[in-house]
Amino acid sequence: MTDWRERLTGRLEPVLRSADPRPEISAYHDMPYAIFRYPPEEEFKV
Numbered sequence: 001m002t003d004w005r006e007r008l009t010g011r012l013e014p015v016l017r018s019a020d021p022r023p024e025i026s027a028y029h030d031m032p033y034a035i036f037r038y039p040p041e042e043e044f045k046v
Contacts, residue, residue, distance in 0.1 A: 004038040004039065004042060004046065008036065008046070012036060015034075
């Protein structure tokens with residue numbers, strides 16, 4: 001797994017800031033949520 005910080009700040013946050021992030025976070029456009037995987041020991045940092 002790549003560094004979670006880079007995935008969060010470099011890839012996911014810009015998508016979530018867009019006016020309608022659904023097309024980029026889901027193959028199903030009626031599901032407006034994302035699942036973000038990270039190591040369990042990093043829970044509080046995330």
